Amino acid sequence: MKKIILSVMMLAALSVSAQQRNNNVPSFADAVEDFKPNVTNQPGRQYPMVNSQGAVRVQLRAPGATSVQLDLGRRYEMTKDENGVWTGTSAPQDVGFHYYQLIVDGTAMPDPGTVSFFGAGRWGSGIEIPSDDMDFWQVKNVPQGSVEEKYYWSKATESMRHCYVYLPNEYDKNPNKKYPVLYLQHGNAENEYGWSVQGHAGQIMDNLIAQKKAVPFIIVMDYGQGQNIHLVGQYAQQQPQQGQQGQGGRGGSNDAFSVVLMTDIIPFIEKEYRVYTDAQHRAMAGLSMGGGQTRRITLANPTKFGYVGMFSGGTISPEDVNGANGFKNTAKLVFMSSGSKENPRVMEAAEALNQMGVKAVGYISEGTAHEWHTWRRSLYQFAQLIFK
Numbered sequence: 001m002k003k004i005i006l007s008v009m010m011l012a013a014l015s016v017s018a019q020q021r022n023n024n025v026p027s028f029a030d031a032v033e034d035f036k037p038n039v040t041n042q043p044g045r046q047y048p049m050v051n052s053q054g055a056v057r058v059q060l061r062a063p064g065a066t067s068v069q070l071d072l073g074r075r076y077e078m079t080k081d082e083n084g085v086w087t088g089t090s091a092p093q094d095v096g097f098h099y100y101q102l103i104v105d106g107t108a109m110p111d112p113g114t115v116s117f118f119g120a121g122r123w124g125s126g127i128e129i130p131s132d133d134m135d136f137w138q139v140k141n142v143p144q145g146s147v148e149e150k151y152y153w154s155k156a157t158e159s160m161r162h163c164y165v166y167l168p169n170e171y172d173k174n175p176n177k178k179y180p181v182l183y184l185q186h187g188n189a190e191n192e193y194g195w196s197v198q199g200h201a202g203q204i205m206d207n208l209i210a211q212k213k214a215v216p217f218i219i220v221m222d223y224g225q226g227q228n229i230h231l232v233g234q235y236a237q238q239q240p241q242q243g244q245q246g247q248g249g250r251g252g253s254n255d256a257f258s259v260v261l262m263t264d265i266i267p268f269i270e271k272e273y274r275v276y277t278d279a280q281h282r283a284m285a286g287l288s289m290g291g292g293q294t295r296r297i298t299l300a301n302p303t304k305f306g307y308v309g310m311f312s313g314g315t316i317s318p319e320d321v322n323g324a325n326g327f328k329n330t331a332k333l334v335f336m337s338s339g340s341k342e343n344p345r346v347m348e349a350a351e352a353l354n355q356m357g358v359k360a361v362g363y364i365s366e367g368t369a370h371e372w373h374t375w376r377r378s379l380y381q382f383a384q385l386i387f388k
Helices: 200-211 256-272 289-298 318-322 346-355 370-381
Strands: 055-059 068-072 074-077 085-089 096-105 106-111 118-119 120-128 146-154 158-167 182-183 218-220 282-287 309-311 333-339 360-365
Touching: 055 068, 055 096, 055 282, 068 085, 068 118, 074 085, 096 370, 146 256, 158 200, 158 256, 182 256, 182 289, 200 218, 200 370, 218 256, 256 289, 282 289, 289 309, 309 370, 318 346, 333 346, 333 370, 360 370
Parallel strands: 182 218, 182 282, 282 309, 309 333, 333 360
Antiparallel strands: 055 085, 068 074, 068 096, 096 106, 096 120, 118 120, 146 158, 158 218
């Protein structure tokens, strides 16, 4: 897919808890020696590597260091050879994308072997553990959409903001056609890059559209970390109080984003692009924190969104629906998903909504937890159900 969005990204570290810092283990001793360079590597770099078990192996040349560790949820001790090269191997990891860092003499740093990704509030390293179903987000020889970087003036913050907008391949070829739009949000301590980079949203959509499994629609990806959004003037008075998270909801108070979305983002998109402006052609979804935002915003604006998606971001209950006048008649679909390792309750929640007459779908990503492959799979499923 053509990408207008990315410049060279700076690397940084991923913070860990004190408990993790004290949870050091030796390198994985029973690793199968079929390691291959990872897809996240910088061009020409052999490390990091991943083997058929999902174990990660890293190397770092640091002859002056006295201690180097691989921090991948747990810390794995690395060993130094006579050339000053440190090597460490993790235990097998779940399939999907994982942030990680190296700890050199107590100081966290990114692995210089990888390109960079924004997570844990900073640019850092990432590793992809291959899965059997990676095909749906690969770049293929199909009509390619584009991702535009757009700047706009925010009345609510009195500042310039920017977002990324996925356009299907046919958008420029059909100048008289209007399109549905999905507002798609990232998770806590991530940003508007995430869905295009870690999430591969553009590739997922290009492939689905080419296979005629999804109708062409526009995706808007904006920055939603509420504590970093500073409302001004009359808009500061509009910020709602933090409501209930719902069953399984995650994330802190990010309701400042709801003001920006309704005041600035949606009007900008509807002016700048050929999109329908009614609820039946407007969707909102998000992962983790973004799923919690989706829940709050759609319930607070019950006649504005026809499709609602929460990926590891909680659930909507019959009580929620009954308390949001107009939601039941407007919502054409409520989609709730979770990784199988996240203690999911989405199937029960979907059944409860269906029993009260709200169409709902629950989806469980088998073998994954609270990470990007769960959310890629969720978008893949959700995109096939909306705007039809």
